[in-house]
Amino acid sequence: METNKSFFSQNKAYILVSLGFMALTYWYFWLATIFDLNYVYQFILSIFQGDISGQLVPLEDMNRYQQMEAGVFGPRYDTIAPEITRAFEERQELLPYVFAVEFVAFTIAFIFLGRKKAVISKPDDTVLVYSLFQRVVLLLNIVIMIYLFITGFSITFGNITGGGAIAYFMRWTHEIVGLGWIPIWLILTVIAFKDHKFFKRPSGKLWNKIFLRGKYKPMYRINYYAYVAFGFLLALSGFLLWFIFPTAENYVHVIQFRRLMLFMHFMASAVISFFIFETIYSYVIAVKGYLPGLITGRLPREYLEELRPDVLVEMEKENN
Amino acid sequence: MSDYYARMKFYCDEQRCIQCDGCSVACAEAHELPVGISRRKVITLNEGIEGKEFSTSVACMHCTDAPCEQVCPVDCFYIREDGIVLHDKDVCIGCGYCLFACPFGAPQFPQDGAFGTKGAMDKCTMCAGGPEETNSAKERELYGQNRIAEGKVPVCAAMCSTKALLVGDSEDVSRVYRERVAARGHGVLSAPYGWDTAYGNK
Numbered sequence: 452m453e454t455n456k457s458f459f460s461q462n463k464a465y466i467l468v469s470l471g472f473m474a475l476t477y478w479y480f481w482l483a484t485i486f487d488l489n490y491v492y493q494f495i496l497s498i499f500q501g502d503i504s505g506q507l508v509p510l511e512d513m514n515r516y517q518q519m520e521a522g523v524f525g526p527r528y529d530t531i532a533p534e535i536t537r538a539f540e541e542r543q544e545l546l547p548y549v550f551a552v553e554f555v556a557f558t559i560a561f562i563f564l565g566r567k568k569a570v571i572s573k574p575d576d577t578v579l580v581y582s583l584f585q586r587v588v589l590l591l592n593i594v595i596m597i598y599l600f601i602t603g604f605s606i607t608f609g610n611i612t613g614g615g616a617i618a619y620f621m622r623w624t625h626e627i628v629g630l631g632w633i634p635i636w637l638i639l640t641v642i643a644f645k646d647h648k649f650f651k652r653p654s655g656k657l658w659n660k661i662f663l664r665g666k667y668k669p670m671y672r673i674n675y676y677a678y679v680a681f682g683f684l685l686a687l688s689g690f691l692l693w694f695i696f697p698t699a700e701n702y703v704h705v706i707q708f709r710r711l712m713l714f715m716h717f718m719a720s721a722v723i724s725f726f727i728f729e730t731i732y733s734y735v736i737a738v739k740g741y742l743p744g745l746i747t748g749r750l751p752r753e754y755l756e757e758l759r760p761d762v763l764v765e766m767e768k769e770n771n
Numbered sequence: 772m773s774d775y776y777a778r779m780k781f782y783c784d785e786q787r788c789i790q791c792d793g794c795s796v797a798c799a800e801a802h803e804l805p806v807g808i809s810r811r812k813v814i815t816l817n818e819g820i821e822g823k824e825f826s827t828s829v830a831c832m833h834c835t836d837a838p839c840e841q842v843c844p845v846d847c848f849y850i851r852e853d854g855i856v857l858h859d860k861d862v863c864i865g866c867g868y869c870l871f872a873c874p875f876g877a878p879q880f881p882q883d884g885a886f887g888t889k890g891a892m893d894k895c896t897m898c899a900g901g902p903e904e905t906n907s908a909k910e911r912e913l914y915g916q917n918r919i920a921e922g923k924v925p926v927c928a929a930m931c932s933t934k935a936l937l938v939g940d941s942e943d944v945s946r947v948y949r950e951r952v953a954a955r956g957h958g959v960l961s962a963p964y965g966w967d968t969a970y971g972n973k
Contacts, residue, residue, distance in 0.1 A: 510816070515825070519785065519964050522816040523829045528874040528968065535871045536842045543844070606866050609844030614862035618845060622864040623888040693888070697867065699809035702876040710871050 464669035475722075485537055487530040494530075494711065505530075505707030525703045531710045538717050542607050546721070553725060557732045568739040569757040577749035580762060582660040585642060586748050592639050593745075595632045596727065599625060603720060626693050633686045640679050646672070659769055665762040671733060677726035684719035688712040778835075778854045778941040779897060780970065781928075782948060782963050783828045786955070787935035790815050790826035794927035794936050798830075798895070801926040802915025808879045810895040811927050828936050830927070831856065831877035831895035832969035839869035839878065847892075855897045860913050863891040874968045897938065898925035941970070 459466060480488065494505050505526035510518050521527075581589070602625035605612050612618040645667050667675060691712050695705050734740050738758055744750040755763045795811045804810060811830035817823040833856045840848035840856065847862035848869075858869075867889060870878040881890040900917030903910035910917060918925060928938040937944050948963060 515823075516962055516964070518816050519825070519827060523814050523827060523964065524875055524968075532838070532872060532874065535868075536838060539842050539844070539868060606844060606864065609864060609866070610846060612845065614845030614847055614859075614864050619864045619891070622866055623884045623886075626888050627886050692867075696882060696887070696889075697870055697880055698807065699812050699876070699879060706870070706876060713868075713871055 462669070464673055468673050483541070484534055486534045487527075490527065490530040491711070494707065498708070498711075503708040504704045505711075522703065525706045531707060531714065535710055535713060538714060539607075542717060542721070543610060546607065549721070550724070553728055557728065557736065560732070561736055564737065566737060566739055567758060569741075569751070569754040571751045571753045573753060574751055576752045577747075578752050578755060578763070578766065579748055580664060580744065580750050580755070580766075581748040583748065584660060585663060586745060588635060588638050588642060589745055591635050592632075595628060595635060598628050599632060600724075600727075602628070626689075629686075629689045630693065633690060636678075636682045636686050640682070643675055643678075645675075664765045665759060666765075670729065674726045674730045674733065677723065678730075681719040681723035681726070684715050685723060688715040688719065692716065778970075779833060779939065780854075780941045780944050780966075781830065781832060781897075782937045782944045782966070784935045784937070784948075784951065785825045785827045785964070786951075787933040788813070788826040788828060789933055789935075791932060793930045793932055794828050797926045797930035801898075801918075804893070804915070805881055805883070808881055808893050810877075810879060810893065827964055828927070828931075829875060829965075831873075831897070832875050832965050833895075833897055834874075834969040835971060838872035838874065842868045842872040844868060849902070851899065855899045855919070857896055857899060857901055857914075858892065858894070859902045860891040860893075865889040865891050867892075875965060898923070 480486075490507070493507050497503075497505070497507060506521060507526070508521075510521060513521060602621040605618050605621040606625065609618060612621075642661055643663050645663060645665060647662065648666070692709060695701070695709060697705070697709065735742075741750050741754055750759070750762075752763075790813055792813050795809060795813055798804070798811045799809070802810070811828060813826055813828045815824065815826040817825065833854055835854070837848065837850060837856045839858075840846075840850065843858075844866060845862050845864055847859045848856060849858070850856050865880065865884065865888070867878070867880065869892060870876070870880070877894045879893045881893065882888075883890040896914050896917075898916055898918035900906070900910045900920065901914035903913065905920045906917055916926065923929070925938050928936045937947055
């Protein structure tokens with residue numbers, strides 16, 4: 452019975468992910484980072500007040516040498532820049548181990564928990580689950596994210612690529628394809644918002660073509676909200692890094708802001724990776740997926756009955 | 772004398788800089804820099820405030836432990852024995868990490884990549900060219916003149932009309948600095964800009 456389940460077992464995914472985040476936050480902001488945290492906090496406040504320069508102390512309150520430094524080189528260097536260097540080196544050295552640990556963890560989960568597989572005796576009895584619009588968005592998102600991962604890695608692990616024309620090509624296409632991902636991220640965020648049913652039961656046929664059907668299980672829901680939140684940070688920081696082109700004229704005014712944006716891009720990309728891997732594991736490894744469905748939009752009825760009954764229930768409600 | 776080799780450094784005396792922009796113009800002309808690239812720039816502070824206005828000229832400081840070299844993912848930087856920090860444009864991927872790490876805003880990026888993205892990084896070479904064959908056409912095209920190979924002073928300092936901008940072995944630059952401070956007879960108004968950041972105690 453559902454009611455006999457303990458609070459922990461009902462909310463296990465939320466609790467474990469929250470604890471993981473707390474441990475990660477503690478490790479990063481109290482042990483690893485060499486940020487001037489007080490400065491960063493004040494800087495973020497000043498950004499929300501419309502000042503992105505990072506020059507928190509007015510020039511007239513400084514002595515001549517401090518003025519000269521701030522006027523020529525921008526705000527205090529030792530507040531954020533050393534952290535950028537440290538975080539970059541950490542990414543180059545630590546990320547391969549992080550991904551290796553994640554890979555091992557998912558492999559262990561696969562070995563012990565196995566794989567759910569639907570028995571399909573009537574493969575021709577299919578149901579249209581994804582509209583053409585939904586398929587285009589989902590496939591574009593998959594293709595673009597794979598490309599951004601590869602090209603992002605080619606920048607981070609430039610010590611392996613060694614630079615040159617191909618790595619240069621991948622770097623600038625990372626910027627341009629990343630811009631193209633922003634509307635895809637936004638649209639997918641909207642159409643995958645299955646929790647809108649908490650608030651309102653959409654009945655029109657247009658809604659059924661826009662929103663993905665079904666309900667989220669806890670870990671799937673976490674993956675979705677992580678995609679929304681860290682995708683937002685990635686899209687915002689990536690866009691601003693591209694949009695605010697560094698020139699000799701704007702250097703003093705924007706360098707500190709760009710450093711903060713790059714740090715945000717570093718952090719968000721590292722965190723979103725875990726949830727992307729978890730999504731791939733959940734949809735393709737832990738449960739035998741039906742990838743042709745993403746092309747044709749149709750899934751076998753038996754597959755839905757065994758693995759995605761929530762989708763069928765929703766479709767029945769739509770028909771009634 | 773330095774322990775091993777001359778340690779090349781820049782110093783701009785803001786007491787002498789008259790904001791003529793001769794250094795930055797000379798640099799741009801000598802190296803035929805494209806529009807938008809300013810390897811050297813002159814900045815004025817407290818403009819219009821009597822007694823407080825001053826100018827200074829800034830470019831790559833050729834740091835001792837250059838942060839750009841530490842952070843470059845493709846290791847396109849190299850430091851010559853005389854301390855001049857150079858880079859290889861054929862290796863550079865234009866990621867811009869060097870700009871985030873540089874305390875002086877020296878790295879410059881042409882907006883000539885596809886769809887207005889960054890091109891390969893450009894910065895002051897202290898008129899020492901690049902990794903290509905010395906004084907070759909390719910070196911000149913990518914990095915500009917190689918005056919150091921010809922035994923000449925970098926063009927910015929050579930053109931400075933008030934000799935505010937000094938460049939050379941750190942011992943010699945320090946000696947001139949000390950002589951000027953002593954001649955003024957009122958101590959220093961400011962330490963050499965950026966020296967503590969760029970060179971530490973070395």
